[in-house]
Amino acid sequence: VSPSPVRASGGRCAELLEDLRSLRSKRLVHEWSAAGSELTGYGRGAPPPADEESVILPPPDLVSSGRVSPRFAGKLSPLGEGSKKLPQALIIGVKKGGTRALLEFLRVHPDIRAVGAEPHFFDRNYDNGLEWYRELMPKTLEGQITMEKTPSYFVTREAPARISAMSRDTKLIVVVRDPVTRAISDYTQTLSKKPDIPSFESLTFKNRTTGLIDTSWSAIQIGIYAKHLDNWLQYFPMEQILFVSGERLISDPAGELGRVQDFLGLKRIITDKHFYFNQTKGFPCLKKAEGSSKPHCLGKTKGRTHPNIDPEVVQRLRDFYRPFNMKFYQMTGRFFGWDD
Numbered sequence: 487v488s489p490s491p492v493r494a495s496g497g498r499c500a501e502l503l504e505d506l507r508s509l510r511s512k513r514l515v516h517e518w519s520a521a522g523s524e525l526t527g528y529g530r531g532a533p534p535p536a537d538e539e540s541v542i543l544p545p546p547d548l549v550s551s552g553r554v555s556p557r558f559a560g561k562l563s564p565l566g567e568g569s570k571k572l573p574q575a576l577i578i579g580v581k582k583g584g585t586r587a588l589l590e591f592l593r594v595h596p597d598i599r600a601v602g603a604e605p606h607f608f609d610r611n612y613d614n615g616l617e618w619y620r621e622l623m624p625k626t627l628e629g630q631i632t633m634e635k636t637p638s639y640f641v642t643r644e645a646p647a648r649i650s651a652m653s654r655d656t657k658l659i660v661v662v663r664d665p666v667t668r669a670i671s672d673y674t675q676t677l678s679k680k681p682d683i684p685s686f687e688s689l690t691f692k693n694r695t696t697g698l699i700d701t702s703w704s705a706i707q708i709g710i711y712a713k714h715l716d717n718w719l720q721y722f723p724m725e726q727i728l729f730v731s732g733e734r735l736i737s738d739p740a741g742e743l744g745r746v747q748d749f750l751g752l753k754r755i756i757t758d759k760h761f762y763f764n765q766t767k768g769f770p771c772l773k774k775a776e777g778s779s780k781p782h783c784l785g786k787t788k789g790r791t792h793p794n795i796d797p798e799v800v801q802r803l804r805d806f807y808r809p810f811n812m813k814f815y816q817m818t819g820r821f822f823g824w825d826d
């Protein structure tokens with residue numbers, strides 16, 4: 487399924503609407519199994535690759551005319567009441583940090599309404615305009631928070647200014663994960679789509695003999711969190727950014743969700759009662775997913791087995807990231823424990 491928007495024109499509308507209907511039902515099937523999202527333009531010097539889930543954006547002209555069913559935007563209130571609002575909170579990153587898990591867990595909260603797919607508005611689709619973006623949102627009632635997640639925002643240079651122009655009060659959430667594991671996870675995702683890419687070890691180095699790391703490789707670049715955060719701090723105060731530990735989101739999901747609910751000013755409704763540890767999956771899962779009474783784990787693209795990486799290369803990467811991690815702990819006032 488192509489992640490790029492399709493444009494409708496004149497007489498082709500009915501046909502396109504039909505296509506969209508079928509694409510949307512595919513998206514719904516894929517929502518939790520999250521099969522989509524794979525990387526394009528992967529390579530040295532290329533911008534950080536796409537990482538979205540199964541993204542199917544409705545065509546801008548259909549969205550603005552209000553003719554597209556709001557199903558893209560997630561659940562409606564039972565009577566279809568409320569109005570679409572621009573998001574007050576965003577999960578901006580990081581890619582492979584655990585952003586899908588966080589969003590799906592948050593959606594259990596009755597005061598949160600979220601878009602299922604990644605809109606990529608503040609990076610790829612900004613030219614479509616804020617009205618286009620607002621149309622993608624689910625309807626909310628008074629007091630409910632509208633959210634979306636697009637992990638590439640964290641590394642998009644223009645994103646802080648654009649989000650601040652939408653609203654200086656936007657609350658930002660970043661799920662961070664050990665940058666070395668994150669890089670391997672990122673590589674694993676690419677490898678699953680393109681089995682012929684070079685080894686992780688060879689992509690890591692500019693020059694293996696001198697041990698010079700290739701920081702232009704997006705898998706490495708994304709993990710220099712302190713550098714990216716600097717860019718956000720030009721536009722947002724630290725109090726408006728919450729950092730969620732990707733590791734703790736797995737070992738103590740209720741604990742991290744407690745912090746997120748506090749940050750969003752919500753009652754702590756999501757608690758340890760909502761989770762169980764699924765032995766087969768090896769991850770926490772929801773006892774009941776939003777709008778369902780059945781247990782739910784994330785799909786098979788979440789929690790993949792990583793290939794074994796040469797331990798010397800892993801160590802070299804640990805040494806590379808250490809000073810950036812220290813800086814990041816200092817900036818955020820939170821110790822994430824990646825360098826023990």
Ligand SMILES: Nc1ncnc2c1ncn2[C@@H]1O[C@H](COP(=O)(O)OS(=O)(=O)O)[C@@H](OP(=O)(O)O)[C@H]1O
Pocket residue numbers: 523537538539580581582583584585586587637670671672674732735736769770771783784787788789790791
């Ligand atoms: N509960 C639960 N279930 C399954 N997976 C979980 C969960 N919590 C966190 N994770 C971790 O989320 C990692 C994928 O991160 P993202 O969802 O941010 O990826 S993406 O950027 O949207 O592609 C994914 O990375 P990999 O393990 O490398 O596949 C998981 O480790």
